[in-house]
Amino acid sequence: MPMGEFDLIRRHFSRPVQRAVLGGGDDCALLAPTPGMQIAISTDTLVEGRHFLSTVRPERLGHKALAVNLSDLAACGAQPLAFTLALTLPRVDEPFLAAFADGLYALAQTHGIELIGGDTTAGPLAIGITVLGEVPPGLALRRSGARLGDDIWVSGELGDARLALEVFRGHAQVPGDALEALRMAMEQPTPRVALGMALRGVATSAIDLSDGLSGDIGHVLQASGVGARVAFDAIPRSERLRAQAMARQQQCLLAGGDDYELLFTAPPSQRQRVQAAGAQGGVRVTRIGRIESDAGLRVVSGQPDDDLAQATRIDTPRAFDHFASP
Amino acid sequence: MPMGEFDLIRRHFSRPVQRAVLGGGDDCALLAPTPGMQIAISTDTLVEGRHFLSTVRPERLGHKALAVNLSDLAACGAQPLAFTLALTLPRVDEPFLAAFADGLYALAQTHGIELIGGDTTAGPLAIGITVLGEVPPGLALRRSGARLGDDIWVSGELGDARLALEVFRGHAQVPGDALEALRMAMEQPTPRVALGMALRGVATSAIDLSDGLSGDIGHVLQASGVGARVAFDAIPRSERLRAQAMARQQQCLLAGGDDYELLFTAPPSQRQRVQAAGAQGGVRVTRIGRIESDAGLRVVSGQPDDDLAQATRIDTPRAFDHFASP
Numbered sequence: 301m302p303m304g305e306f307d308l309i310r311r312h313f314s315r316p317v318q319r320a321v322l323g324g325g326d327d328c329a330l331l332a333p334t335p336g337m338q339i340a341i342s343t344d345t346l347v348e349g350r351h352f353l354s355t356v357r358p359e360r361l362g363h364k365a366l367a368v369n370l371s372d373l374a375a376c377g378a379q380p381l382a383f384t385l386a387l388t389l390p391r392v393d394e395p396f397l398a399a400f401a402d403g404l405y406a407l408a409q410t411h412g413i414e415l416i417g418g419d420t421t422a423g424p425l426a427i428g429i430t431v432l433g434e435v436p437p438g439l440a441l442r443r444s445g446a447r448l449g450d451d452i453w454v455s456g457e458l459g460d461a462r463l464a465l466e467v468f469r470g471h472a473q474v475p476g477d478a479l480e481a482l483r484m485a486m487e488q489p490t491p492r493v494a495l496g497m498a499l500r501g502v503a504t505s506a507i508d509l510s511d512g513l514s515g516d517i518g519h520v521l522q523a524s525g526v527g528a529r530v531a532f533d534a535i536p537r538s539e540r541l542r543a544q545a546m547a548r549q550q551q552c553l554l555a556g557g558d559d560y561e562l563l564f565t566a567p568p569s570q571r572q573r574v575q576a577a578g579a580q581g582g583v584r585v586t587r588i589g590r591i592e593s594d595a596g597l598r599v600v601s602g603q604p605d606d607d608l609a610q611a612t613r614i615d616t617p618r619a620f621d622h623f624a625s626p
Numbered sequence: 627m628p629m630g631e632f633d634l635i636r637r638h639f640s641r642p643v644q645r646a647v648l649g650g651g652d653d654c655a656l657l658a659p660t661p662g663m664q665i666a667i668s669t670d671t672l673v674e675g676r677h678f679l680s681t682v683r684p685e686r687l688g689h690k691a692l693a694v695n696l697s698d699l700a701a702c703g704a705q706p707l708a709f710t711l712a713l714t715l716p717r718v719d720e721p722f723l724a725a726f727a728d729g730l731y732a733l734a735q736t737h738g739i740e741l742i743g744g745d746t747t748a749g750p751l752a753i754g755i756t757v758l759g760e761v762p763p764g765l766a767l768r769r770s771g772a773r774l775g776d777d778i779w780v781s782g783e784l785g786d787a788r789l790a791l792e793v794f795r796g797h798a799q800v801p802g803d804a805l806e807a808l809r810m811a812m813e814q815p816t817p818r819v820a821l822g823m824a825l826r827g828v829a830t831s832a833i834d835l836s837d838g839l840s841g842d843i844g845h846v847l848q849a850s851g852v853g854a855r856v857a858f859d860a861i862p863r864s865e866r867l868r869a870q871a872m873a874r875q876q877q878c879l880l881a882g883g884d885d886y887e888l889l890f891t892a893p894p895s896q897r898q899r900v901q902a903a904g905a906q907g908g909v910r911v912t913r914i915g916r917i918e919s920d921a922g923l924r925v926v927s928g929q930p931d932d933d934l935a936q937a938t939r940i941d942t943p944r945a946f947d948h949f950a951s952p
Binding site: 326331333342343344373417418 | 652653654655656657658659661662664665666667668669670671673676698699701702704708710712714742743744745747748749750752754756758759761763766768769770832833834849
């Protein structure tokens with residue numbers, strides 16, 4: 301791309317900063333974090349055909365590219381501060397850029413954060429975002445804190461994003477009026493930032509669900525050196541997903557991917573505070589199981605307060621690997 | 627790429643962190659900056675064929691990808707803290723990855739910084755790095771501080787990286803024993819981090835030279851609302867470049883690209899402190915001109931203490947645009 305086209309692209313991403321000391325346009329951007337806070341950093345790249353379908357509306361893509369990064373901050377209990385954008389574009393498509401920027405800036409504004417730098421290169425469509433947040437020392441949520449006897453919780457409802465993908469692939473069918481809600485789940489996830497912050501000092505561990513519950517909880521179990529039993533019937537799901545066959549529900553709930561809900565653990569003594577954190581975060585939180593000493597994940601039928609040791613085991617489909625093997 | 631190959635890639639980039647509170651492997655990395663410091667952030671992506679040639683040795687590519695980002699921190703006077711890596715790879719090539727990681731980690735170690743996160747995707751070779759640093763409030767060097775009467779300085783020697791490119795393109799010739807030194811200039815630049823930090827409170831503005839002196843100084847002049855006169859004969863250059871025809875010297879020095887030296891301004895009263903900063907930074911600093919009130923850049927023959935108003939003007943070739951139009 302000639303230089304002039306890069307200038308044109310840049311114009312779509314140079315809205316003025318207010319909170320940052322210095323935004324894009326200099327060699328560095330400058331941020332003034334609250335003195336004494338730790339800085340949380342996460343970086344994720346979305347690649348066309350692998351992390352999103354080419355049919356996605358550009359404003360939703362702008363939203364999602366930032367949302368998946370904010371979801372990582374949420375899983376650490378960090379307050380978002382700012383982000384950078386590395387954009388790889390096959391060509392200059394002004395309506396695409398304008399809509400993409402609108403979706404990106406709208407979500408940024410919701411969280412009071414600013415785009416403070418980045419660059420553009422020519423190539424297959426990919427969006428790399430690095431997001432910065434702050435968290436008080438010692439209060440960041442990690443994967444490694446789950447303890448024997450902890451409850452296991454998830455936010456929101458799982459599986460709709462994967463169901464949308466299965467519908468697009470022609471593997472599943474839903475009533476026409478359900479499709480748009482499913483698409484929203486896949487294309488415009490809500491990062492649980494307020495919930496993550498409210499869980500500081502309450503949750504013992506947390507992770508965001510991006511690759512499917514069974515795989516992601518595995519990271520928590522491994523980092524914490526524990527095992528888990530999850531009551532399948534308690535996993536929160538939409539009426540749309542509940543109308544699907546049981547095998548489809550298992551696939552979407554356990555190996556779903558792209559949920560961007562939080563999975564976290566907390567001792568039973570904290571149940572009231574967890575519910576309060578959910579209320580503060582504006583999202584339902586649901587208890588789905590408990591941490592056990594035996595390594596590994598056991599998914600069983602029933603509810604978490606049933607005698608789970610006697611319950612029927614459910615096979616866990618393998619983890620979601622995005623669009624690598626449809 | 628199957629998941630297993632991503633794990634294999636990750637193994638090359640998961641050396642343990644010591645300074646960061648939490649490294650890669652969780653949802654976020656955590657850093658503890660010095661309380662009260664501002665955070666400087668810069669992000670740059672290198673794309674094969676555009677920012678580097680496919681003939682580059684992988685350890686040098688690892689070095690350069692981090693160096694160009696550290697050079698941005700240097701231009702702000704920031705002390706490097708940590709960096710993230712977003713790697714796009716066409717295939718898994720273990721010898722390439724091992725050598726790339728060696729070059730990357732060697733430079734990181736020189737600056738006492740750590741890789742704290744990132745991700746890998748499949749696609750044409752590209753390396754995206756976001757680097758974080760810290761700087762005391764109010765002391766970051768910016769492009770906008772150049773004032774009428776300031777001296778203009780550069781570090782090191784300019785033009786060798788561009789001369790190397792012209793040799794590779796077959797447009798220029800050098801004696802065989804000069805080629806390796808030129809390649810080093812192009813492929814393994816030294817970011818002037820210590821110089822940038824030593825220039826805090828001394829320089830009035832700074833920028834790193836990545837797209838050629840005439841274009842980059844233009845950013846300073848525009849941001850500062852001033853003009854400049856540069857004495858061409860004072861621009862520091864190697865004996866290798868000095869042996870080239872004058873038109874080639876002008877191209878390489880004024881529109882060179884990939885120099886990764888600092889260009890900065892300071893009042894004449896600060897000349898001793900600038901020289902001391904150079905000594906502290908381990909690099910020669912050279913006075914090449916002065917800031918004037920008339921907008922625009924005037925490059926003239928002679929030395930900066932000559933009566934430059936009477937000197938002969940030299941045309942400035944257009945700015946370097948990497949490998950877009952060889």
